[in-house]
Amino acid sequence: MSSPILLSQRSHQARDLPISFLMQQAVENRDCLSLAAGLVDPDTLPVNVTKEVVARVLATKESGNRALQYGTTPGSEALREQLLKHFCKLEGLPESQTSVSAEQIICTTGSQQLLSITSEILLNPGDICMVAGPTYFVFAGNLVGVGARPITVRTDEQGMDPQALDLALADLNAAGQLDLVKLIYVVSYYDNPSGVCVSAERRKAIVDVAKKWSRNHRIMVLEDAAYRELHYDGPELPSLWSYDDTQSYVIYTQTFSKTVSPGIRVGFGIVPQELVAPICERKGNEDFGSANFNQAIIQEVLSDGLYAEHLEKVKASYRRKRDAMLEAADQYFSDLDGVSWVHPHGGLYVWMSLPKEVVTDFRSPLFQEAVNKGVMYVPGSFAYAGLEMPPNHQMRLSYGVLDPAGINEGMRRLAESVRVVLR
Amino acid sequence: MSSPILLSQRSHQARDLPISFLMQQAVENRDCLSLAAGLVDPDTLPVNVTKEVVARVLATKESGNRALQYGTTPGSEALREQLLKHFCKLEGLPESQTSVSAEQIICTTGSQQLLSITSEILLNPGDICMVAGPTYFVFAGNLVGVGARPITVRTDEQGMDPQALDLALADLNAAGQLDLVKLIYVVSYYDNPSGVCVSAERRKAIVDVAKKWSRNHRIMVLEDAAYRELHYDGPELPSLWSYDDTQSYVIYTQTFSKTVSPGIRVGFGIVPQELVAPICERKGNEDFGSANFNQAIIQEVLSDGLYAEHLEKVKASYRRKRDAMLEAADQYFSDLDGVSWVHPHGGLYVWMSLPKEVVTDFRSPLFQEAVNKGVMYVPGSFAYAGLEMPPNHQMRLSYGVLDPAGINEGMRRLAESVRVVLR
Numbered sequence: 001m002s003s004p005i006l007l008s009q010r011s012h013q014a015r016d017l018p019i020s021f022l023m024q025q026a027v028e029n030r031d032c033l034s035l036a037a038g039l040v041d042p043d044t045l046p047v048n049v050t051k052e053v054v055a056r057v058l059a060t061k062e063s064g065n066r067a068l069q070y071g072t073t074p075g076s077e078a079l080r081e082q083l084l085k086h087f088c089k090l091e092g093l094p095e096s097q098t099s100v101s102a103e104q105i106i107c108t109t110g111s112q113q114l115l116s117i118t119s120e121i122l123l124n125p126g127d128i129c130m131v132a133g134p135t136y137f138v139f140a141g142n143l144v145g146v147g148a149r150p151i152t153v154r155t156d157e158q159g160m161d162p163q164a165l166d167l168a169l170a171d172l173n174a175a176g177q178l179d180l181v182k183l184i185y186v187v188s189y190y191d192n193p194s195g196v197c198v199s200a201e202r203r204k205a206i207v208d209v210a211k212k213w214s215r216n217h218r219i220m221v222l223e224d225a226a227y228r229e230l231h232y233d234g235p236e237l238p239s240l241w242s243y244d245d246t247q248s249y250v251i252y253t254q255t256f257s258k259t260v261s262p263g264i265r266v267g268f269g270i271v272p273q274e275l276v277a278p279i280c281e282r283k284g285n286e287d288f289g290s291a292n293f294n295q296a297i298i299q300e301v302l303s304d305g306l307y308a309e310h311l312e313k314v315k316a317s318y319r320r321k322r323d324a325m326l327e328a329a330d331q332y333f334s335d336l337d338g339v340s341w342v343h344p345h346g347g348l349y350v351w352m353s354l355p356k357e358v359v360t361d362f363r364s365p366l367f368q369e370a371v372n373k374g375v376m377y378v379p380g381s382f383a384y385a386g387l388e389m390p391p392n393h394q395m396r397l398s399y400g401v402l403d404p405a406g407i408n409e410g411m412r413r414l415a416e417s418v419r420v421v422l423r
Numbered sequence: 424m425s426s427p428i429l430l431s432q433r434s435h436q437a438r439d440l441p442i443s444f445l446m447q448q449a450v451e452n453r454d455c456l457s458l459a460a461g462l463v464d465p466d467t468l469p470v471n472v473t474k475e476v477v478a479r480v481l482a483t484k485e486s487g488n489r490a491l492q493y494g495t496t497p498g499s500e501a502l503r504e505q506l507l508k509h510f511c512k513l514e515g516l517p518e519s520q521t522s523v524s525a526e527q528i529i530c531t532t533g534s535q536q537l538l539s540i541t542s543e544i545l546l547n548p549g550d551i552c553m554v555a556g557p558t559y560f561v562f563a564g565n566l567v568g569v570g571a572r573p574i575t576v577r578t579d580e581q582g583m584d585p586q587a588l589d590l591a592l593a594d595l596n597a598a599g600q601l602d603l604v605k606l607i608y609v610v611s612y613y614d615n616p617s618g619v620c621v622s623a624e625r626r627k628a629i630v631d632v633a634k635k636w637s638r639n640h641r642i643m644v645l646e647d648a649a650y651r652e653l654h655y656d657g658p659e660l661p662s663l664w665s666y667d668d669t670q671s672y673v674i675y676t677q678t679f680s681k682t683v684s685p686g687i688r689v690g691f692g693i694v695p696q697e698l699v700a701p702i703c704e705r706k707g708n709e710d711f712g713s714a715n716f717n718q719a720i721i722q723e724v725l726s727d728g729l730y731a732e733h734l735e736k737v738k739a740s741y742r743r744k745r746d747a748m749l750e751a752a753d754q755y756f757s758d759l760d761g762v763s764w765v766h767p768h769g770g771l772y773v774w775m776s777l778p779k780e781v782v783t784d785f786r787s788p789l790f791q792e793a794v795n796k797g798v799m800y801v802p803g804s805f806a807y808a809g810l811e812m813p814p815n816h817q818m819r820l821s822y823g824v825l826d827p828a829g830i831n832e833g834m835r836r837l838a839e840s841v842r843v844v845l846r
Contacts, residue, residue, distance in 0.1 A: 047487030064470030068686035121434040263491040263715035292686035
């Protein structure tokens with residue numbers, strides 16, 4: 001027998017991620033209708049667009065070589081220039097009026113890599129990150145992985161409540177712990193899992209609270225805008241980033257995984273000038289640059305009308321599917337007392353709350369009943385970070401993968417399951 | 424003025440990587456002939472192969488969708504099956520005779536990501552990793568990044584000396600530090616920077632030393648086989664991995680960055696069964712899976728004769744360029760007393776030692792003279808980890824980028840520069 005392998009402290013911290021369990025559940029229940037998977041709509045995956053764009057990237061030996069050679073750690077200059085233009089357009093800013101430069105843009109393997117790197121470079125064990133409740137569970141895993149402590153801030157259908165955030169920071173200050181607070185994490189558009197979009201007033205207010213409590217050191221806001229461009233209706237809001245006129249408090253992240261392809265997996269960040277070097281140093285250690293070929297593909301997609309055209313298609317498809325889910329919720333759940341859900345204006349998720357006595361976790365009778373009836377969801381308790389007793393009566397329902405008929409049938413089965421448990 | 428951003432302890436540790444400085448030097452001296460860059464041969468980048476293979480991957484909506492959707496954290500099953508076959512072929516093992524399974528294969532963003540993840544999951548601050556002298560400087564950066572201590576083991580033209588390794592571990596044991604030794608890092612084929620290939624006897628011996636000193640815990644061998652398939656002449660040796668019949672001491676890493684394309688950046692590892700979960704958990708935190716599209720490309724490249732054919736072309740080109748560099752070394756350096764170099768049988772590098780009094784670092788008169796004459800190299804001192812006074816009279820010379828005429832001219836300029844300094 002070999003002697004045991006000793007894992008690092010960090011590795012032990014990281015042991016408890018729900019995503020592997022979720023994937024295993026999905027594999028074991030392949031015939032279930034999945035309202036769980038966060039995958040993107042297979043119908044809208046850009047097979048033809050990618051064909052066209054790759055042909056352009058590889059059209060000449062010169063352009064092909066550029067794409068197939070090593071790139072640099074922060075990513076291709078040409079793409080970063082393109083991303084700056086793209087971002088300014090989203091913000092409704094003329095490029096000439098913004099002082100942000102392409103140097104502050106860093107390309108990553110999905111936006112996830114930037115969430116992970118940000119945790120690595122800012123958080124020591126014991127440091128505090130303020131999060132919404134519920135929040136994105138993979139980022140909660142990043143916090144656990146670096147030994148940081150998430151503190152949940154009251155959150156409602158307008159997003160994280162800045163007054164609650166302010167009070168929580170005041171309490172931490174009174175307890176002598178303000179020096180530990182390094183980060184406020186906000187999924188600003190159509191949150192995963194809650195579907196909530198932070199309201200315009202709260203965007204400014206959250207940034208202001210970060211500034212207010214930045215005393216001995218700066219409290220950074222990590223703005224996760226992964227779902228920003230999956231907008232279906234309602235107002236299109238400027239980022240939290242745009243409310244920070246000093247461009248020094250907000251780390252902004254976005255990705256083309258949802259709008260183009262998660263298999264290509266190009267994300268990016270816009271970061272304060274002084275974080276460029278530490279982020280690149282960390283990324284240099286991890287992979288010294290994401291795949292250059294993929295960056296060339298996204299650059300080409302963005303360079304003409306292809307992107308806008310494809311995005312419209314994607315949005316139209318998701319809008320239909322969101323509507324199908326909301327209609328099915330009305331159809332099957334509205335007569336159930338104590339059931340409520342959030343109406344999302346974008347993104348991929350509907351967040352549903354059941355009566356408090358209906359437990360939703362993997363070990364619950366409801367989950368078992370749902371699997372028996374052939375439908376899966378993500379238990380809401382996964383999405384609370386740092387709470388001893390997280391709410392356990394909620395579900396994340398995704399309309400990403402199924403078609404409208406499948407969504408309706410999935411919702412019907414789920415409502416049936418709830419009825420069985422309530423009986 | 425904003426208050427200062429506090430970086431994590433880890434970020435401070437990571438601040439001193441030479442790669443950014445090297446890249447900056449390259450950017451600032453674009454008209455220099457580069458014997459420094461570790462880029463791959465642009466002439467052999469597989470523009471047409473990639474075109475052909477992408478067309479196949481995207482041929483049907485179904486196969487295209489598979490490639491453009493999210494994959495799983497360890498990578499596509501189909502690719503991992505393919506990689507198992509590929510690896511068995513390299514080892515000369517019939518697949519039926521190996522007990523390693525595709526489950527033990529993990530796909531990464533280049534092999535670099537697996538080097539980084541291995542450091543993360545095995546090393547606590549203060550832990551020890553035994554390394555060759557010289558060794559791969561990016562991995563040395565990973566060690567510094569996690570706060571681990573590299574200890575350099577005597578290394579010669581046969582690679583890391585197992586007797587010296589054994590003695591070093593005996594010394595550490597005597598000093599009560601054996602419990603801190605977690606890892607032995609070996610670039611087993613045509614080392615970056617030294618070009619050295621670990622000899623057959625030493626392969627077995629290094630694994631045996633790891634086993635011998637694995638008392639309270641297992642000392643793992645991290646085998647970096649990035650250059651394995653860039654073999655030009657001499658024997659083709661089996662891996663260190665193959666000498667561990669328990670399949671529990673060696674973490675084996677390889678990449679298609681050198682043999683196919685660094686812009687596609689698909690690497691992989693073969694790891695002991697019990698490390699699959701910790702590695703996937705860490706990778707799940709970092710990016711929950713490298714780009715699926717790229718994995719589909721590599722799978723397709725490997726699936727028929729395309730890979731073998733392309734590899735032959737790549738090797739023929741590098742072999743010519745290696746020969747050009749060795750001939751130029753003979754031509755321009757052989758009359759210089761105290762200059763010697765290693766004859767590599769594969770890989771991308773010639774390691775050259777100058778007389779001890781000729782300093783080669785960035786601040787040296789030689790480096791300045793070389794830049795003035797229009798040639799760049801990588802100073803050898805970067806490649807020593809954990810030594811207080813690293814040797815400072817060596818150079819890593821790469822024949823990756825230039826053509827044979829450029830290599831000859833670069834070597835001529837370099838020899839001229841050495842003569843100027845020696846005068």
